[in-house]
Amino acid sequence: MKLFETTTEMGHxxxxxxxxxxxxxxxxxxxxxxxxxKAMGATRLWPYVCEEDALRDVLRLxxxxxxxxxxxxxxxxxxxxxxxxxxxxxxxxxxxxxxxFVESLKGLFITGQDVNLSPKDVRTIQSETxxxxxxxxxxxxxxxxxxxxxxxxxxxxxxxxxxxxxxxGLKVAVQGLGNVGQSLCKYLHQEGVELFVSDLNPNKTExxxxxxxxxxxxxxxxxSLDVDIFSPCALGGVLNSLTIPLIQAKIIAGAANNQxxxxxxxxxxxxxxxxxxxxxxxxxxxxLINVYNEMxxxxxxxxxxxxxxxxxxxxxxxxxxxxxxxxxxxxxRQLAEQRILEIKKSKFQLI
Numbered sequence: 001m002k003l004f005e006t007t008t009e010m011g012h013x014x015x016x017x018x019x020x021x022x023x024x025x026x027x028x029x030x031x032x033x034x035x036x037x038k039a040m041g042a043t044r045l046w047p048y049v050c051e052e053d054a055l056r057d058v059l060r061l062x063x064x065x066x067x068x069x070x071x072x073x074x075x076x077x078x079x080x081x082x083x084x085x086x087x088x089x090x091x092x093x094x095x096x097x098x099x100x101f102v103e104s105l106k107g108l109f110i111t112g113q114d115v116n117l118s119p120k121d122v123r124t125i126q127s128e129t130x131x132x133x134x135x136x137x138x139x140x141x142x143x144x145x146x147x148x149x150x151x152x153x154x155x156x157x158x159x160x161x162x163x164x165x166x167x168x169g170l171k172v173a174v175q176g177l178g179n180v181g182q183s184l185c186k187y188l189h190q191e192g193v194e195l196f197v198s199d200l201n202p203n204k205t206e207x208x209x210x211x212x213x214x215x216x217x218x219x220x221x222x223x224s225l226d227v228d229i230f231s232p233c234a235l236g237g238v239l240n241s242l243t244i245p246l247i248q249a250k251i252i253a254g255a256a257n258n259q260x261x262x263x264x265x266x267x268x269x270x271x272x273x274x275x276x277x278x279x280x281x282x283x284x285x286x287x288l289i290n291v292y293n294e295m296x297x298x299x300x301x302x303x304x305x306x307x308x309x310x311x312x313x314x315x316x317x318x319x320x321x322x323x324x325x326x327x328x329x330x331x332x333r334q335l336a337e338q339r340i341l342e343i344k345k346s347k348f349q350l351i
Contacts, residue, residue, distance in 0.1 A: 010032070010059055011063065012033075012059065012062065013031045013033065015029075015030045015058075016028065016101075018101040022093075023093040023096075024085065024091075024094060025094045025097045025098060026085070027083045027101055028054055028058045028084075029079065029080070029101065030058045030061075030080050030081075031077070032077065032079060033066045033077045033340065034079075034108065035077060035340065035344050036066075036076060036343045038076055038109070039062070039065070039076065039077040039078055039079030039108060040065065040109075040110045040291070041062055041078060041079040041080035041109070042080070042113055042117075042134075042287075043083060043098070043111045043112070043117060043125075044061075044081075044082055044083070044114035045083040045085055045087060045090060045115065045117055046083075046116060047084070047086040051084065054084050057082060057236075058082045060236075060258050061080040061082075062078050064258065065078030065281070066078025066340070067282075067336035067337075068282070068285050070335075070336040070337075070343075071281065071282045071285065071332065071336050071339070072289055072306060072309065073306065073309060073339070075343075081098075090116070096124060097128075099126065099127060099128025099132075100128045102132070103129035103131065105131070107130075107131050109131065110133055111131065111132055112133045112135075115235070122134060122135055123135055133292075134291045134294060142290040143178075143183050146287040146290070147181075147186075147255065148286055149285055149289070149307055150184055150231070150233075150253065150254065150284060151184065151188065152314075153282070153283035154229060154251070155167065156278075156310075156311045156314035157229075157251045157253050157278050158229075161250055167193050170228045171194045171227040171229070172196070172230075173197070173198075173225045173227045173230050174188070174196070174231045174233055175219070175231065175233060175234050175238065176199055176232065176235075176255075176256065177197060177201070177204035177207070177208055178234070180255045180284075180287075181233035182207065184231065184233060185212050186211070188212075189212035189213070194215075195212055195213065195214035195215065196215045196222070197209075197214040197217070198216070198217050198218065198219045199219070200219060223247055224247070227248065227249050228249060228250055228251065229250070229253060230247055230254070231252075231254035232254035233256055234256055235256060236257050236258030236259060237259075237261040238256065238259055239259045239277075240261035240266055241266070244270060244273065249275065251277075251278070252275055252277045252278065253276075253277075254280070254284075256284070257280055257284065260329065263329055267327040267330065278314055279317065279328055282313055282317060283314060286310070289303055289306045289307055313335070320334065
């Protein structure tokens with residue numbers, strides 16, 4: 001990867017690398033665009049095969065946060081942090097050192113909990129920096145709101161596809177049963193959906209089977225099921241040249257970040273198959289909405305009003321893609337960049 005060329009092409013303002021050999025910490029923070037406001041983005045801890053994979057992940061995720069905030073009409077910029085480590089080797093000393101890294105940015109980057117970090121871990125990071133959100137989970141944590149946002153996005157796609165918001169009787173395959181995936185299964189079950197689920201952890205699939213009557217399938221089988229909707233809620237890169245030809249669902253709508261292995265190529269491949277794809281950073285914005293509102297002083301009515309916008313934004317993107325004959329990822333990018341441009345113009349006029 002050509003670092004300077006890649007960050008210039010993706011529009012990043014800063015990419016910062018940090019190492020503390022004493023505590024075995026290697027971390028990267030990427031700030032994509034702070035023109036709308038301070039950069040917000042959670043931190044994930046992952047055993048990346050190589051540093052280039054970690055860099056690629058943090059660059060895509062941070063840009064996605066900029067677009068996510070713009071599509072959600074949240075006045076913050078996009079950032080992301082990654083810690084390169086095996087979760088089994090995670091220590092308080094490592095997390096505290098990362099907290100000092102965040103603190104060194106003096107509030108330019110505000111972070112929170114992502115993959116392989118627990119609320120307890122975030123509190124450990126907070127012991128070294130004030131620039132952390134989602135510590136006290138005043139609203140019950142980000143997972144339920146993220147799942148509700150995905151549910152709204154699914155309803156918008158269903159209405160666009162079949163001219164109805166009703167989900168009862170539809171078949172939905174949910175890939176990944178973390179906190180968001182489990183919450184989504186709960187909401188879909190309440191809507192009368194027939195659920196199919198997969199996860200690498202059999203205990204999680206057993207819970208979905210008992211609570212929601214879900215049919216459990218092997219992870220390799222989840223793509224090719226004869227269902228109406230495929231909902232990826234695990235890690236990224238699951239929509240690729242191998243999996244897209246297997247998908248029988250008419251709609252793809254899930255909570256995972258960076259679902260497309262290659263945004264342009266695989267976005268076009270999905271479109272060519274006549275599948276409706278709900279861009280991940282639009283449909284999964286509930287977590288950002290949650291932590292942003294906790295940061296400014298949580299008001300449930302205001303948070304849910306912003307959450308409801310996911311429905312109308314997905315509709316706007318689907319209509320734009322249909323009118324311009326482009327894939328939905330391109331339509332979402334156009335919408336996000338237009339909103340960011342409007343923010344920049346308004347700030348310039350105030351100077």
